[in-house]
Structure formats: structure tokens, C-alpha cells
Amino acid sequence: MTARSCPCGLPETYGACCGRFHAGAAAPTAERLMRSRYSAFVRQDGAYLLRTWHPRTRPERIDFDPGTRWTGLEILETGAGSAFHETGTVTFRASYRGGSLHERSRFERVGGAWVYVDGEFLD
Template identity: 50%
Template sequence: MARRSSRRTTTLTGFDDAKACPCGLGQPYGECCGPAHRGRPPATAEALMRARYAAFALDDAAFVLRSWHPDTRPAGVEPDPGMRWTGLDVLSSSGGGLFDAEGVVEFRARYRDAGRPGEMYERSRFVRHDGQWVYWGPILTDGDLANV
């Protein structure tokens, strides 16, 4: 019987593959969002949403930008050293599957900013670009537009 290696691998950000993934599914990072961060495209819009959240939590700006549609992607993103992402709840998901061209994921992300708790709510639109899921942007409501 072959012996399993106890050697742990870490990401470029130094996150241990054996630790629970920040996205909240309860799986080891190396089996959850880690493969997406290393270049394997997520199969669904929700999986990409979770991988993007984990990338924000791990300060992986390169993945955040790479997974953003080129028509809506900013020139750059800068991690905020005072902000720590602390949890993700996916509230609903529609479309975004194997045979879909678009998907919507509604989520709530919790954080601590300079020690104070907060949360972010968004309904995000995902589309296929070159055969892979990418983040398009938030779905704005009339109330959101009134505040712009």
C-alpha cells in the first residue's frame, strides 16, 4: 500500500492547500478554488463567484483581474491592507451552468474594515468569454442608479 505524502502545498499567496477554502464550501482550498486560481477555469458562474471571493480574501489581484470581462475590467485592483474578508453566503444562483451563456449570482460577503464589521451585497452578472466564465459586473437596480 502506498503511503500518502504529508507534505502540504501552498499557493503563490502562501495559502495552504489543506486548509478550508475561504469561499465557505468547507472543502480544502486545493480541491476547491485553488485550481481556478492556478488556471483551471471554473465550470459554473457560481464556482467563479466563489473563486473570486477567495481571491479577494487571499489578496490575489491577478486572478480577480483575469476573471473579469475585458470590456468592464478596471486597469487594476489594489488590496486594502485594512480589510479582511470573513465570510461568503451565496443567496441564489440562476443560469451560469454548462450550457448557459449568462448567469446571475446573488451573494452577501462579510468583512472587517479597520476592525469594524461590514457586509457587501451584490447581484452579479457572469458571461462566457472565449468559452470561459467571467465576471461582467453588478446588476444595478433603480435604487442603485438613483445613488450614482
């Protein structure tokens, strides 16, 4: 990843990729929301994470671990989650210095916008 590339791993600049979602544009698919949420963790954008969390499962605040350095995102599988669906899943592996997080996340539409519901840790 170069200094200008998006943390989510797509070959676009941050501004053209996840930055536009962080600035207020709606993610068109569950996968793009997942990628933008990963980028928000990298950038420690708690406001975006809370805004894109389902109201039913949203925590009151986000506490970032200051020692965590995210190093990459790999999308392993997607289920539904397109413009034609109301729900979707994204299975991913997010790497950090010293380990990785493997999760299957669930997403739903609320008011037409994709939001993160919850996830199941794998491995």
C-alpha cells in the first residue's frame, strides 16, 4: 500500500475509494461497506464506524487499541449484499502486525443504506 492508496486494498486512492464513503456517500454494496469500515479502523474514524453500525447492535462508543497496526484486508467470500438485496454477508481476513482477524460479517439495509449488524469469528 502506498501512502496515497486506499487501506482497503482496492487499486484506487483513498479519496476516490473509501474516503468518499467516510465523507458521506452511501456504500453501494455490503462488500464496499465492509472495505470502508476496515479503512475506518485503519484511520481510527470512530464516527464513521458508529454511523454505519445497525442501531440494534451499535455500541455507545468505539475504543481503538493504540497498539494495533492494521496491515491488510482480504475478502474471502460474499453472499448477497448487492443493490438487489436487503441483507448480505462478507467473510474476510483483516491482518494486523502480529496476527489476523477472520470474521463473517452480516449486513442489512436500514433506510436504504447498508449497515453492519454483527459478525461471527472464524478459525
